[in-house]
Amino acid sequence: MKQIQHPYIVVAGVMGSGKTTIAKILGEALGAHVFEEEFEENAFLSRFYKDMQRWALHCQLFYLTQKITQAFSAKDILAHRPVVHDAPAGQDLFIYAKALNRLGFLSAEEYALLENLFKLHKPQLPHPDIYIVIRISDELLSERIQTRGRIFEQGVTREYLRALQDSFDAWTAQFPKERTFELMADAADIQKSPTDREAFVNDIMQRLAVR
Numbered sequence: 001m002k003q004i005q006h007p008y009i010v011v012a013g014v015m016g017s018g019k020t021t022i023a024k025i026l027g028e029a030l031g032a033h034v035f036e037e038e039f040e041e042n043a044f045l046s047r048f049y050k051d052m053q054r055w056a057l058h059c060q061l062f063y064l065t066q067k068i069t070q071a072f073s074a075k076d077i078l079a080h081r082p083v084v085h086d087a088p089a090g091q092d093l094f095i096y097a098k099a100l101n102r103l104g105f106l107s108a109e110e111y112a113l114l115e116n117l118f119k120l121h122k123p124q125l126p127h128p129d130i131y132i133v134i135r136i137s138d139e140l141l142s143e144r145i146q147t148r149g150r151i152f153e154q155g156v157t158r159e160y161l162r163a164l165q166d167s168f169d170a171w172t173a174q175f176p177k178e179r180t181f182e183l184m185a186d187a188a189d190i191q192k193s194p195t196d197r198e199a200f201v202n203d204i205m206q207r208l209a210v211r
Helices: 019-030 045-050 052-077 091-103 108-124 138-148 158-172 194-208
Strands: 008-012 033-035 083-086 130-135 180-184
Touching: 008 019, 008 158, 019 033, 019 083, 019 130, 019 194, 033 052, 045 052, 052 083, 052 091, 052 108, 091 108, 091 158, 130 194, 138 158, 180 194
Parallel strands: 008 083, 008 130, 033 083, 130 180
Antiparallel strands: none
């Protein structure tokens, strides 16, 4: 079998599910460039958690443009080395913006604006060789968010997290099955267990192999 030379891997999951940890582990294993979600640069994020209605659009515009910019940079890097992307360009639109729209924090017109921006750039974005989809229970998700201790996240409601999970399930159900790897976070502790981590990396290596 022949390995894909410079794979483009995207890691999809809701906040607190472990995307960054997974991306870094794969980046090290593959010698890949890792694009992380740079939440510190989002000047609207802390304001958003205080007033979702006021800052939802600003926050989502930031993340959407950040991910699109990263995806375009990935196209150049893929000519020389693998890339692992901590959340693909459409994730914020189809998970967060969709959930915020359903909860009434983002209007239909605002959602359409974000969607049109994504559609404008989508044809030029690189196509993932594999989608890593992180499934996690509501209970473990809440525990991880509390444990990582980001002050602005501590007031996140169960209703919001459930809306994110529902949007995530609907979005990832559309991923091509042959290029999707589902990671059950409640069953495998990739961060703390060397055995689970090694098994995960080996599984991904096998998925990337082509005949």
